[in-house]
Every structure is written in C-alpha cells, then in structure tokens.
Amino acid sequence: MAANGITLEQLYNGFRDPDTIKMLLAKIAQIAPQLPEPLRIMEVCGGHTHSIMKFGLHQLLPDNIDFVHGPGCPVCIMPKERIDQAIALAQQPDVILATLGDMIRVPGSDTSLAKLRAQGADIRALYDPLDALVLAQQNPDKTVVFFAIGFETTTPMSAVLVQQAEAMELDNLLLHVNHVLVPPAIDAVMAGGEATINAFIGPSHVSVITGAKIYQAAVDNYQTPLVVTGFEPVDILEGVLMLVQQAIAGEAKLEIQYRRSVSHDGNLKAQQLVADYFELADAFRWRGLGDIPASALRLKPQFNHRNAELKYAQILPTDPVDDHKACMCGEILKGIKTPQQCKVFGRGCTPQTPMGSCMVSSEGACHAHYKYAGVSL
Amino acid sequence: MCLSIPSQVTELHPNEDSVTVDTMGVKRKVSTHLIAEPLEIGDYVLLHVGFAMNKIDHKTAIENLALLKQMELANGC
Amino acid sequence: MNELKKRRVELSHGGGGVEMNNLIRKVFFKHFENDILVRDEDAARLQFDGPVAFTTDSFTVSPRHFNGGDLGKIAIAGTVNDLAMAGAIPQYLSCGFIIEEGLEFAELESLVQSMAAELAKSGAKIVCGDTKVVPKGAADGLFINTSGVGTCIAAPSWKRLEAGDAIIVSRDIGAHGACILASREGLELDTELQSDCDTLWPAVKALLDAGIDTKAMRDATRGGLAAVLNEWAEARELGIEVAEQALPIDPAVQGLCELFGFEPAELANEGTFVVAVAAEQAEQAVAILQQFQSTATVIGKVCNEYAGKVVQTSPWGSKRYMELPKGELLPRIC
Numbered sequence: 001m002a003a004n005g006i007t008l009e010q011l012y013n014g015f016r017d018p019d020t021i022k023m024l025l026a027k028i029a030q031i032a033p034q035l036p037e038p039l040r041i042m043e044v045c046g047g048h049t050h051s052i053m054k055f056g057l058h059q060l061l062p063d064n065i066d067f068v069h070g071p072g073c074p075v076c077i078m079p080k081e082r083i084d085q086a087i088a089l090a091q092q093p094d095v096i097l098a099t100l101g102d103m104i105r106v107p108g109s110d111t112s113l114a115k116l117r118a119q120g121a122d123i124r125a126l127y128d129p130l131d132a133l134v135l136a137q138q139n140p141d142k143t144v145v146f147f148a149i150g151f152e153t154t155t156p157m158s159a160v161l162v163q164q165a166e167a168m169e170l171d172n173l174l175l176h177v178n179h180v181l182v183p184p185a186i187d188a189v190m191a192g193g194e195a196t197i198n199a200f201i202g203p204s205h206v207s208v209i210t211g212a213k214i215y216q217a218a219v220d221n222y223q224t225p226l227v228v229t230g231f232e233p234v235d236i237l238e239g240v241l242m243l244v245q246q247a248i249a250g251e252a253k254l255e256i257q258y259r260r261s262v263s264h265d266g267n268l269k270a271q272q273l274v275a276d277y278f279e280l281a282d283a284f285r286w287r288g289l290g291d292i293p294a295s296a297l298r299l300k301p302q303f304n305h306r307n308a309e310l311k312y313a314q315i316l317p318t319d320p321v322d323d324h325k326a327c328m329c330g331e332i333l334k335g336i337k338t339p340q341q342c343k344v345f346g347r348g349c350t351p352q353t354p355m356g357s358c359m360v361s362s363e364g365a366c367h368a369h370y371k372y373a374g375v376s377l
Numbered sequence: 378m379c380l381s382i383p384s385q386v387t388e389l390h391p392n393e394d395s396v397t398v399d400t401m402g403v404k405r406k407v408s409t410h411l412i413a414e415p416l417e418i419g420d421y422v423l424l425h426v427g428f429a430m431n432k433i434d435h436k437t438a439i440e441n442l443a444l445l446k447q448m449e450l451a452n453g454c
Numbered sequence: 455m456n457e458l459k460k461r462r463v464e465l466s467h468g469g470g471g472v473e474m475n476n477l478i479r480k481v482f483f484k485h486f487e488n489d490i491l492v493r494d495e496d497a498a499r500l501q502f503d504g505p506v507a508f509t510t511d512s513f514t515v516s517p518r519h520f521n522g523g524d525l526g527k528i529a530i531a532g533t534v535n536d537l538a539m540a541g542a543i544p545q546y547l548s549c550g551f552i553i554e555e556g557l558e559f560a561e562l563e564s565l566v567q568s569m570a571a572e573l574a575k576s577g578a579k580i581v582c583g584d585t586k587v588v589p590k591g592a593a594d595g596l597f598i599n600t601s602g603v604g605t606c607i608a609a610p611s612w613k614r615l616e617a618g619d620a621i622i623v624s625r626d627i628g629a630h631g632a633c634i635l636a637s638r639e640g641l642e643l644d645t646e647l648q649s650d651c652d653t654l655w656p657a658v659k660a661l662l663d664a665g666i667d668t669k670a671m672r673d674a675t676r677g678g679l680a681a682v683l684n685e686w687a688e689a690r691e692l693g694i695e696v697a698e699q700a701l702p703i704d705p706a707v708q709g710l711c712e713l714f715g716f717e718p719a720e721l722a723n724e725g726t727f728v729v730a731v732a733a734e735q736a737e738q739a740v741a742i743l744q745q746f747q748s749t750a751t752v753i754g755k756v757c758n759e760y761a762g763k764v765v766q767t768s769p770w771g772s773k774r775y776m777e778l779p780k781g782e783l784l785p786r787i788c
Contacts, residue, residue, distance in 0.1 A: 259437045268413065
C-alpha cells in the first residue's frame with residue numbers, strides 16, 4: 001500500500017540504496033583530508049556495531065576515520081552474577097523463567113539458560129514481553145519471573161508489563177530488572193580520558209523513546225559532536241558525514257540525522273510509563289566496565305511485590321564474578337584497546353566459548369571482529 | 378541494541394490497545410500502549426519486541442531521501 | 455471409511471495382529487500400491503544396472519501441516535531430493551512410521567495421501583515399510599523415516615568444484631524456514647508465505663537431459679544456503695564469492711528476517727538446491743531451472759581467494775563472510 005506518498009519498500013530500500021551509499025562515501029572521502037585530526041567515532045549502540053559490520057561500512061571509510069565500538073549491547077554488558085541469578089531462579093521448581101531472545105545463550109559462571117533448559121528447567125524465550133502475562137495466567141500454580149533486559153528502548157515494554165499485571169491482579173508474575181541507561185555509559189567511557197573518542201553516533205531506537213535531549217550533557221561536557229542516526233547504511237553514512245562536517249568546522253553540536261523517527265523530546269507517553277513504575281538504582285555493575293552509579297533502573301518500592309530480587313533474595317548469588325584476568329573487555333568497551341590486541345581473542349575466547357562480554361552476542365565488538373575481520377579489501 | 382523495523386498499520390483494534398501491522402508480507406498484532414496519538418490505517422510505525430514504538434514521520438523520510446538524491450545529482454554520481 | 459475417520463491409532467495397531475493388518479491394508483497399501491509392495495514379502499527384491507545411490511532420513515516437523523506442505527510431503531521429497539542431488543533416479547523407497555498412540559486416522563491418511571501425491575512427481579515407489587505404535591508421550595504424534603535407492607546417471611561431487619564455476623540456486627531462499635518460524639508459538643504471525651517443500655527430481659532431470667554437467671549439487675535443507683556453500687568451500691579448500699544483491703529472497707522472507715534478526719541464507723529450505731556448473735553452461739542451466747521456478751539465478755562463483763570461506767560482496771564494494779549457521783534460531787532483540 002503506497003500510503004502517504006511513500007511505500008514500505010521505499011522506506012527500507014531508500015535507506016539501503018547502493019548509489020546513495022556510494023555518493024555518501026565519495027563525499028566523506030572528499031572532505032576527510034580537511035579533518036584537523038583523525039576522527040574516532042564511537043557508536044555507542046550495539047545495533048550500530050552490527051549494522052556497520054554487516055554492511056561493511058568500516059572497510060570503506062578513509063584511513064583517518066575509525067569506528068570504535070561502544071558498550072551498548074544489553075546482553076554483552078550483563079555481569080555474570082546476574083546471569084547466575086537468572087540461572088538460580090530457573091532452578092526453582094515453582095518458577096518459569098522468561099526472557100528475550102539471545103539472553104538464553106549467554107554463559108554465566110558455570111552454565112547458561114539454554115543448557116539448563118535442556119536439563120528440564122522451564123525457561124521460555126519470549127519475543128513479546130506481554131506474553132509473560134499469558135504464561136502467568138496459564139500457570140496459576142507457578143511463579144513466572146520475567147528477566148527484563150535492555151536499554152531505554154526496551155524499558156517501556158517492561159513498564160507496560162507491570163502495568164498490565166497490576167491491572168489484571170496477576171500475583172504470580174515477577175520481574176528481575178536489568179534495565180540500563182545510555183548516558184551514564186557514555187560518561188564511563190569518557191571519564192578516564194584515555195579513550196580519545198572525538199565523535200559519537202547516538203543510538204537510533206533508544207532515542208526514539210528518550211528523544212535526543214538525553215545526550216546534550218555529554219556533548220557539552222566533553223565538547224564532542226554527537227549525531228543520532230538510524231540503523232540503515234545510508235543513515236549511518238549520512239551521520240558520519242555530519243560528524244565530519246562538524247569536526248572540520250570545529251563544532252561540537254547535538255544533531256539528529258534520524259529525523260523520521262527521533263525528535264528532541266522523544267516518546268513522552270513511554271517516558272511517563274517508565275517513570276510510573278521504575279526509579280534510578282544506586283549503581284549497576286556493568287560487565288567489563290564495573291560499577292557505574294545511577295546507570296540502571298529498578299522497580300519503585302510500591303511494586304516490591306513484583307521484585308524477584310527481593311522475593312528470592314535468599315537464593316540469589318550476589319558476589320561479583322569477574323571475567324578472566326586476560327580478558328580486555330573493559331578497555332575494548334572504552335575504546336582504549338581493539339579486540340585484536342587482546343591475548344585471548346580468537347584463541348581461548350571465541351563466540352562458541354566466550355570468556356569476555358564483547359564476545360557473547362553478535363553485537364559485541366569482539367564477536368563482530370571475529371566474524372568479519374578476516375576479510376581484507 | 379534494539380532491533381526495530383518499519384511496518385505499516387493494516388487494521389485497528391482500538392478496544393485491545395493494539396493494531397495489526399504488515400512487515401513486507403508478514404502480519405502481526407502489536408501493542409499500542411506506548412502510542413499517544415491515534416494511529417490510522419496506512420501509518421508507518423517502528424516495531425520493537427511486539428510493541429509499536431512511534432509513528433514514523435513519512436514526510437521527513439520523503440524529504441530526507443529527496444535531499445540525498447539531489448546530492449547524488451549534484452555529485453554527478 | 456467414515457467410521458475409520460473418527461478413530462484414533464491405538465497401541466494394538468502396532469501389535470502385529472488383525473488391527474495392524476487392517477491399518478497396513480486400508481491406509482498404506484491403498485495409497486502406495488505397486489507390484490513390489492503388494493507382494494507382501496519380508497523384503498523387496500530389486501533389480502539395478504550400474505552404480506546405485508542409497509540414502510536415508512528421518513522426518514519430524516512441528517507443526518505437521520504448514521503452508522505449502524506437511525510431514526508426509528517432506529518425508530518423500532526429502533529422500534527423493536537426496537537421491538536427485540547424487541545424480542540418481544529416485545526409484546525405490548522404504549518407509550517407517552513411528553506413530554504416537556492417539557493420532558487420528560484421518561490425519562494419518564491425509565499425510566499418507568500427500569506422500570502418494572509427492573511420489574507421483576518423481577515416479578519413485580514405496581516398496582517396503584514398517585509401522586510401530588508407541589505409548590502416548592513417547593513420540594510427538596508421528597515420525598517418518600524414509601530410505602531410498604536409485605541408479606546413478608551422473609556423479610556430482612564437491613570434489614569437482616573448480617575456480618570459475620558458477621554457483622546457481624534453483625529458487626528464492628529460506629521459504630520453508632520462514633514459514634515454520636512464522637507458525638511458531640509466541641510469534642503469532644500471519645502470512646501468505648508458502649514453504650518451498652517440493653520434489654526436485656524433475657528440475658534435476660531437465661538439467662541432465664539437456665547435457666548440463668552438474669559438477670556439484672546439494673539441496674539447501676537445514677542450515678540453508680550458508681551451510682551448503684560453507685561445506686563446499688571448506689571441503690574443497692577453495693573460496694566461494696556470492697553477490698549479495700543476486701540472492702533471490704521473497705519480500706515476506708526478508709520481512710520476517712528483518713523482524714527477528716535472521717539471515718535468509720541461514721533459513722532451512724525443503725525444495726531448493728544449489729548447483730555448480732562451468733561458467734559457460736551457467737546461462738543455459740538457469741534458463742532450464744527457470745522453467746520450474748522463475749527465481750532461479752546465478753548467485754556467485756568459486757574462486758581461488760578466501761580458501762575455505764564464503765564471502766558475500768555488497769553492491770557498494772564491502773565484503774563479509776557468509777557464516778556457517780550455528781546455534782538455535784532465537785529472535786534478536788538487539
């Protein structure tokens with residue numbers, strides 16, 4: 001249906017058009033020599049890492065423009081002790097553990113949810129968080145724990161889940177909340193000053209919810225240009241072009257390339273829902289980055305009856321579990337080291353047997369490099 | 378993070394807080410709990426884990442693509 | 455017949471007595487009838503000239519009925535296709551049923567009917583079989599094993615792959631995997647998408663009849679196109695270069711992949727094959743295959759670079775590996 005003067009197909013293909021991609025690459029190459037210093041662009045979001053690698057954009061930029069992969073993959077940054085908590089929950093005889101997609105595969109200290117499921121534990125990979133409501137209704141004698149993961153994009157969906165569970169008075173639906181925030185992660189990367197990042201690509205779909213406004217502080221504090229871009233190759237390259245233009249002009253501005261979906265203020269209804277059910281947690285330990293204050297959300301106290309961390313406090317392991325000493329994920333997430341500089345990369349640490357966070361999901365920097373880095377141009 | 382896909386609204390279910398959307402021939406009912414403004418048939422939305430996240434501003438998309446095509450012509454590509 | 459339709463398979467139907475005889479005669483013989491089968495001996499006696507290909511496969515699919523096919527159709531097409539890929543005429547099949555107690559006769563008969571319809575496409579015959587009924591919970595409804603033999607009239611093998619050979623797919627990829635995923639519980643998708651499930655022998659025969667030298671052939675079942683190409687590249691220690699824009703993909707398959715973060719090349723097919731031919735025969739081979747499926751096309755070539763790997767090129771000049779699929783297909787959220 002060609003509604004509104006554009007078809008769905010054009011919405012996809014227009015932003016993947018080979019000629020447009022070539023034109024943008026040519027334009028970037030044309031002005032890149034004017035850059036005062038090499039541009040090290042961090043794409044904060046794992047979705048961008050995935051797109052950049054999938055479309056091979058990193059291979060086609062001039063030598064003085066580099067992508068540095070950031071900490072924005074909710075699966076990668078999950079510390080092992082919290083995965084161990086999910087595993088402990090799933091081992092309770094009365095619990096059905098539900099979570100999203102590839103969280104199932106990620107190893108904790110000893111095992112993964114996928115392996116536990118094979119041993120008979122009741123673990124469900126959901127596509128839609130609201131399916132947890134149906135699970136809870138269908139299993140009144142069990143407790144359904146939704147292991148909630150994700151950045152600002154996915155938090156509103158968990159908020160709706162709590163809202164609906166309250167409205168339906170479903171007492172057997174609990175949440176284990178692991179919702180983390182982008183701006184504190186940017187601060188953690190920039191804080192040490194070692195990262196030498198001088199431009200940011202802002203996340204696409206986090207920003208649909210939050211609006212671009214959440215990055216203004218980072219732009220001001222670090223005097224670093226930031227462009228919120230979409231996930232398609234045309235989006236990313238147009239965003240890079242905008243960053244290059246800013247850098248040449250000596251500017252540090254917050255700009256939006258992904259204007260068809262992102263505004264300054266974002267989705268206010270979604271933001272309100274999040275504020276209704278969640279509040280800032282004191283700190284969250286990020287895998288590879290360590291404790292970051294006020295970097296995650298937790299359920300508000302009036303919803304303590306839905307907080308699996310409280311109800312199952314007795315059985316949940318809480319001691320921090322670090323990655324292997326040789327693992328350099330922390331430095332890689334901060335953009336100080338590249339995956340190839342890590343001694344265990346591709347040897348002890350592979351996508352099948354990840355030792356560190358960056359290898360666990362297809363969005364992790366190490367995983368992406370392991371997959372694609374062998375291809376030379 | 379956050380895989381999300383443009384899809385087109387094909388049916389409205391106002392009493393269920395949901396709409397049916399089409400993603401290039403695959404249809405699914407999705408939640409509209411996060412959408413403040415009323416959706417209409419033909420609207421484009423972004424879809425994330427079973428929810429519509431926003432309404433895509435099709436006019437801006439058209440403008441964006443038109444501008445890029447102009448740049449292409451100017452560049453002689 | 456009406457009475458039969460309402461009934462369900464019971465343990466006694468596998469007991470070797472009257473009930474089992476009834477089942478065999480009223481369902482299996484009725485639809486599979488041929489000279490060899492109805493002789494009703496302990497083993498079928500067969501006559502061949504020259505080398506013979508022999509293959510076996512067990513079939514289980516959930517749901518058993520899907521857009522474009524069912525378990526019965528897959529059970530025949532799968533084994534017939536394995537013979538066809540070996541350059542063998544699909545001639546004789548065996549068929550073993552493992553039935554969970556409680557399966558409706560009507561469903562069993564409908565699956566047997568679709569097996570018979572699929573057999574007709576290649577002319578292969580079921581010449582021997584076996585039936586077991588297991589207690590409720592010991593199997594998921596119905597499992598079917600088929601084995602097949604046939605006389606070889608060509609000898610395709612990955613060993614014959616050489617740099618410069620053209621790689622052709624016989625139709626658009628990923629339809630079966632996408633169709634099964636769409637019907638998976640929890641995804642609640644509604645789509646017109648049809649599985650590609652089909653017997654490939656007529657297309658293979660047309661290639662051979664036209665004198666096409668099918669250097670290597672494989673049907674892209676589990677693991678999809680990516681698995682076939684990677685297996686070839688690795689075994690032959692040559693590279694395979696695929697042009698991304700040449701991959702034939704139905705929009706609905708693409709849509710499903712966009713939604714859940716899958717790669718079309720990793721999705722299963724049940725009636726799609728990959729064939730390598732010398733470059734000078736590529737055009738003719740594609741023209742023949744397009745008489746069966748209009749989306750058949752050349753997708754790439756064998757090359758000396760990237761030994762052991764499959765490399766996908768984009769229209770804007772970047773390259774990436776087409777990986778060997780691994781792990782369970784889980785929707786990506788990120």
